Amino acid sequence: MAPHSDAYWEERFSGRARQRIQSSTIRELLKLTRQPGIISFSGGLPAPELFPVEALAAASERILRDKPSEALQYGPTEGYPELRECIAAQQGVEPEEVLIVSGSQQGLDLLGKVFIHPGDQVLVEAPTYMGALQAFNPYEPEYLSVQLGDTGLEMDVLEAALQTRPKFMYALPTFQNPSGWLLDLAQRQQLVELAARYEVPLIEDDAYAALYFNGKPLPTLFELDRARGSNNVIRLSTFSKTLTPGLRVAWVIAPKVVIRKLVQAKQGTDLHTPSFNQMLVYEVAQGGLGPQIERIRAKYQRNRDLMHAALSAHMPVSVRWNRPEGGMFLWLRLPEGMSATELFKRSIEQKVAFVPGLPFHANGGGENTLRLSFSQPTETQIQEGIARLGQAVESLLGMVSS
Ligand SMILES: Cc1ncc(COP(=O)(O)O)c(C=O)c1O
Incomplete structure (x- = not known):
């Protein structure tokens, strides 16, 4: 007997599984970030060298x-x-x-x-x-x-x-x-x-x-x-x-x-x-995670500073971002009307990844926003990746305004 087709199983999924448990377009796009050679600002992953x-x-x-x-x-x-x-x-x-x-x-x-x-x-x-x-x-x-x-x-x-x-x-x-x-x-x-x-x-x-x-x-x-x-x-x-x-x-x-x-x-x-x-x-x-957390804070703070400086050097003036006082993420706002999903497609060609803002919005919106994670990349990756992202923004801006 031949094995069943996918459809055999799919038609047996509950309505909930079919309608409410789905992979988003963004998740599909993010699979691209696992290609070799990509500088990724997409994952919310802790820096592995700091694991005790x-x-x-x-x-x-x-x-x-x-x-x-x-x-x-x-x-x-x-x-x-x-x-x-x-x-x-x-x-x-x-x-x-x-x-x-x-x-x-x-x-x-x-x-x-x-x-x-x-x-x-x-x-x-x-x-x-x-x-x-x-x-x-x-x-x-x-x-x-x-x-x-x-x-x-x-x-x-x-x-x-x-x-x-x-x-x-x-x-x-x-x-x-x-x-x-x-x-x-x-x-x-x-x-x-x-x-x-x-x-x-x-x-x-x-x-x-x-x-x-x-x-x-x-x-x-x-x-x-x-x-x-x-x-x-x-x-x-x-x-x-x-x-x-x-x-x-x-x-x-x-x-x-x-x-x-x-x-x-x-x-x-x-x-x-x-x-x-x-x-x-x-x-x-149990003895407290003090020194461990200090190491994490020091590394992420340094990376935040590097990313902030690289953005200031490479982003057009119409792009805005924040300077978080902690955590792992920085939020970037492109000019109104510009799509971060389109930017993603371009930046992935330049081998740089981030997460477009749309899926973080329960009721839609935020198309011009994106998340950059600074916890994991090295200093060189931050410099190089943000420079390439800046070029991708410039080229998309050129298309939007022409
Ligand atoms: C806000 C927030 N909540 C929950 C989680 C999930 O964390 P955990 O690894 O504890 O499941 C994450 C992970 O990135 C997160 O950012």
């Missing part, structure tokens, strides 16, 4: 020697108790308010699973993290969006949206992926107060909180909310950007009743986050 390989190797050996049956056995869905307690202590919450997840990406999926009814409204920033839209989409939300720009969130639009009582708002106040923006203290306070007033839970995705380059970190939405005596904020964070994404260890902090529901949802997904990985993270992180 030796500390992880030593911890692996210790764990396998001293606690093999715990490391290699099934574990509690809530997470490895020592790690859970350590995170709870650091965050000033009770262990029962913490769930360890297999990457904050899984946290987003589980939150979508337990909160979103088909047709529910979910409020997001524009732009927002594309991976969150992918996590929420299968649960069939409708999106409301509020613009995040040079002056932060459009507060009037935000309040009007919150008044319509969406199911929750998903916010990235600290060095946002994709834009690198940092919401200032006044807007953080306003956001927390408005969300509480209209009884709209906030989901704060804080993957980049530790990666600030100067000064002191701002209080999180979670902290501001708890300081008011409220419990309206759910916070996600991860070891992916401070330690390594390969271990897939992250956490959700939420009221206990929410954690209990997320635990039930997680049982149906993967039973628990890998025990060995959680123990590794605990071993390496």
Whole structure:
């Protein structure tokens, strides 16, 4: 018998799989960035030379020697108790308010699973993290969006949206992926107060909180909310950007009743986050990740400066960009009417890649924007890549205005 065609399987996919779980055009385009010789500013990948390989190797050996049956056995869905307690202590919450997840990406999926009814409204920033839209989409939300720009969130639009009582708002106040923006203290306070007033839970995705380059970190939405005596904020964070994404260890902090529901949802997904990985993270992180994070900050800050200077040297004056105070991304705005997707096609011919802004917008828009990641490239790649990108912009500008 011959094997079945793809159509045999495809016609059996659920409506949800067909309509709500799809590869975007952008994802298809991004496959091109894996060609050899490409200078990539596209991936949101940590710099691999900063992974603490030796500390992880030593911890692996210790764990396998001293606690093999715990490391290699099934574990509690809530997470490895020592790690859970350590995170709870650091965050000033009770262990029962913490769930360890297999990457904050899984946290987003589980939150979508337990909160979103088909047709529910979910409020997001524009732009927002594309991976969150992918996590929420299968649960069939409708999106409301509020613009995040040079002056932060459009507060009037935000309040009007919150008044319509969406199911929750998903916010990235600290060095946002994709834009690198940092919401200032006044807007953080306003956001927390408005969300509480209209009884709209906030989901704060804080993957980049530790990666600030100067000064002191701002209080999180979670902290501001708890300081008011409220419990309206759910916070996600991860070891992916401070330690390594390969271990897939992250956490959700939420009221206990929410954690209990997320635990039930997680049982149906993967039973628990890998025990060995959680123990590794605990071993390496329990004494604090201070020096490790300092190295990451120093490298990313230097790369941010290099990229900023290269952009100033090579971009036409009509192109604008920000100078993020932390994180891994910089956001670039082309003149109105110019398409970053078209620019992508041109720049890939010059062997330079970035991510066009369109897929970071839940309700369309942002065609003239793009994300540049500065965490991974070398100094030479930044100089050379931005010079080539500048040429690609010049040539596209020539076409648009002629
Ligand atoms: C804002 C944001 N949230 C979540 C994630 C997923 O992180 P994790 O590796 O913990 O799943 C990322 C990864 O890039 C991110 O940028």
